Amino acid sequence: NAGVMQNPRHLVRRRGQEARLRCSPMKGHSHVYWYRQLPEEGLKFMVYLQKENIIDESGMPKERFSAEFPKEGPSILRIQQVVRGDSAAYFCASSPMNRVGNTEAFFGQGTRLTVV
């Protein structure tokens, strides 16, 4: 059973470009969470999605950031018009549908975004 897959592992974008980060949850998991980690800091929650639904986006910046988890395919975190402050590691985690809360979330290896 493959773990949570994120790609790309490293992404370099110039200021003003768009960044698309992909996350394929573990097989059988329908809950996806995105977190951002700045250097030397802990992970900060961004958004929680289930298939075709955004459940909690309280950690998402109001502008330029969006996320989706379509019925088919991976979850996408999209950052438009990137700025240097967007440089960070972005992690995706998934958990199984029938055990939400009080259960282990499995993390991917992250996408390291560098904005130049």
Next chain:
Amino acid sequence: GESVGLHLPTLSVQEGDNSIINCAYSNSASDYFIWYKQESGKGPQFIIDIRSNMDKRQGQRVTVLLNKTVKHLSLQIAATQPGDSAVYFCADSDSWGKLQFGAGTQVVVTP
């Protein structure tokens, strides 16, 4: 806002000794806690969890203690090994599985 935080940013421990990493949380409604280990360039890896109806839980070489009275959590690693060198995070989970992480403690194992 309510948060989960750690006391020590860096812990240096000799190989073979026991490590203790501490964590304070502020949300008295928190009822599920997890410790994660993160190695350089990798994602967080689950170590051990504990629910609020417990005060101690043991795994392989690791023990988590929960003191709800003072809202304190600790992770004990027995016979620390070089492979234990990493950053350790505590986190609490809400009912939706959303995690709130502390800042992390860097554990450095010296020979």
